[in-house]
Amino acid sequence: MLDPRSEIYPTIEYRPIQPTDLEALEKIHLALFPIRYERGFFLNVVNGHGIVSWGAVDTSRSDDRRDQIIGFVTTRMIAAKDSEIEDLFRYNSSRKDLTLVYILTLGVVDSYRNLGIASSLVREVVKYAASIPNCRGVYLHVISYNQPAISFYKKMLFKLVRRLPMFYYIRGQHYDSYLFVYYVNGGRSPCSPLEIVTSFVVDFRAFVKMLVAKFWTKEDHCNPRWTRCQESNTLLAPQSNKRIIRGDNTRCHV
Numbered sequence: 001m002l003d004p005r006s007e008i009y010p011t012i013e014y015r016p017i018q019p020t021d022l023e024a025l026e027k028i029h030l031a032l033f034p035i036r037y038e039r040g041f042f043l044n045v046v047n048g049h050g051i052v053s054w055g056a057v058d059t060s061r062s063d064d065r066r067d068q069i070i071g072f073v074t075t076r077m078i079a080a081k082d083s084e085i086e087d088l089f090r091y092n093s094s095r096k097d098l099t100l101v102y103i104l105t106l107g108v109v110d111s112y113r114n115l116g117i118a119s120s121l122v123r124e125v126v127k128y129a130a131s132i133p134n135c136r137g138v139y140l141h142v143i144s145y146n147q148p149a150i151s152f153y154k155k156m157l158f159k160l161v162r163r164l165p166m167f168y169y170i171r172g173q174h175y176d177s178y179l180f181v182y183y184v185n186g187g188r189s190p191c192s193p194l195e196i197v198t199s200f201v202v203d204f205r206a207f208v209k210m211l212v213a214k215f216w217t218k219e220d221h222c223n224p225r226w227t228r229c230q231e232s233n234t235l236l237a238p239q240s241n242k243r244i245i246r247g248d249n250t251r252c253h254v
Helices: 019-032 039-047 086-092 117-130 147-155 193-217 224-231
Strands: 012-016 052-058 069-079 099-108 135-143 159-170 173-183 243-245
Touching (some): 012 117, 019 069, 069 117, 135 147
Parallel strands (some): 099 135
Antiparallel strands (some): 159 173
């Protein structure tokens, strides 16, 4: 166990996650998160299939573990129009190819906490996003009760742009999510009165849809007319915008 108060600090280096990290990556995720990720997720991470990731290694180790990851961040590129914050970029409606980098998972093993490793990993993500001309930001979700993560992203100058009601579903209970964004390449929050009103209306409509969805799921049966509306997403919010977490541990890092 490392003592952060010690005068001797490890030498941490950052590199892309690679196939040899598969076993260690799975173990750390299992220890940190309540979600049990499928094997396919880790294979996509280590092979770079649709996921860009970075690992932190302690090169000051004298044993054969000097290249074993002790921290990581995994990300995915998403089209801005397909994200929950698409409305924040309508001021630049002439650009149809805008993208965002979404942080999937971020973690550091307990013995290497409080050494600035998580901050350095997030900076790698921001630097990567800024290197893509049509990228406008890095964003992620934080469960509403995870105060340490909320404080961390605020310290990293991420902007809290909205609260998503009942976003997570853990052991039979709903939890809200906070959505944080770090803008790059000229990306910004809406600032004109019209833009602010538009953003508010979008949020309010999403909230009403969630309430309606919750009401109708309690009904014993559905009227066929409402079923057709459900299939066209008129009444119900898209399920892809929620996170259902299964597991005994309700601790959520991000």
